[in-house]
């Protein structure tokens with residue numbers, strides 16, 4: 001029996017795993033969720049013998065039940081290969097008293113590679129399985145890191161095109177350079193005059209545009225998504241939480257069954273939701289600490305039970321977390337509403353019309369395993385400085401938000417071991433990182449910044465940064481938010 005997926009807003013819209021991945025977003029605007037969260041039943045001893053690939057297979061086979069063993073293993077081995085600069089794929093690093101789960105060893109040096117290395121393979125396999133001959137058009141909004149990771153994953157993948165919209169003035173220099181230099185005849189990158197939420201709203205509305213969908217069908221095209229609204233993005237992220245737990249067990253840092261905390265720098269709520277799924281599967285997790293920057297909608301939500309997006313959007317030094325509408329929270333709302341699709345649909349309607357909703361007391365009780373925290377820009381810089389001076393370890397601006405929030409949390413619980421999720425290489429945000437750790441003059445040029453960071457940190461410059469130095473700019477389009485659909489039509493030649 002296949003594990004089926006349905007919309008968070010309507011349980012009658014039911015599809016297989018491969019169809020959910022193909023579609024990205026449910027036609028009613030909801031997100032696909034599995035009908036139940038499967039349990040991890042293998043013993044710790046067996047798990048601790050597994051490498052990343054073997055574990056990924058054990059986890060994904062529980063969710064992607066309509067993929068064959070060969071198909072899944074093939075996707076996994078193509079995803080987690082030499083694109084990663086370490087065979088561990090997701091190594092744990094201890095610095096001072098903190099454990100860091102480094103998720104930035106993939107091709108684009110941010111954690112998005114963990115899922116976007118495998119998504120293109122899951123998606124093209126899904127198309128084959130479902131006898132889809134249409135060309136798949138990946139439409140993606142990015143706060144900076146998803147865009148490049150998705151472009152790298154789909155570049156020159158046969159039968160696909162990828163279109164990425166990013167906030168023109170809302171990403172770091174390296175992030176922008178990484179995207180606009182992307183190679184591949186099937187890649188399109190467009191800056192928008194707006195912020196990430198505008199980009200995400202625009203993309204969602206293009207997905208839900210029936211008229212456009214008809215034109216697409218006639219032209220033999222269909223949309224899918226590489227954003228974390230696609231369940232195929234979320235599920236591969238469960239693997240590294242389990243992997244890190246096993247690694248701590250292997251190193252005798254924790255006893256079998258000992259509960260640990262994860263501290264996750266959060267924006268769209270995808271990464272931390274994967275940790276929540278891991279907990280539901282049976283991984284011994286105490287608290288999930290949700291760390292936000294100045295855009296602290298989620299912190300307020302965990303404090304008060306009210307989600308209120310009606311506030312100013314603040315540009316920070318952790319741009320991948322500059323988000324006011326965290327899409328994946330919808331999947332959590334569905335879960336804490338007792339899998340109630342009607343209630344979820346109501347809340348989401350309120351969010352889109354009023355920009356605000358308040359959950360019930362019962363729902364709040366189910367949020368017990370979450371702790372919200374936030375760090376300002378100054379606090380973020382302080383944490384980069386503190387970690388560096390105390391341990392010599394250099395963290396990026398997003399990881400620093402998590403460290404800052406965790407250090408505050410330590411006042412209420414010092415005993416539980418915690419893993420801080422390190423989501424990007426400091427090289428991706430070199431300028432801000434350098435400002436926090438050195439009094440030296442910081443060069444203008446990003447290659448010189450990288451060289452200075454290397455001198456200070458002793459960490460080799462990743463290939464992803466080295467190759468930017470001489471890369472040619474291939475994309476320079478910018479549009480207003482109300483022209484996004486027109487841009488898509490022009491690219492696809494379906495005007």
Ligand SMILES: *Cc1c(COP(=O)(O)O)cnc(C)c1O
Pocket residue numbers: 110111112145146228265266267268269270271272320321398399423424
């Ligand atoms: C995307 C991103 C985040 C936020 O992750 P979500 O899954 O959107 O919550 C945090 N840090 C970095 C570096 C990212 O790229």
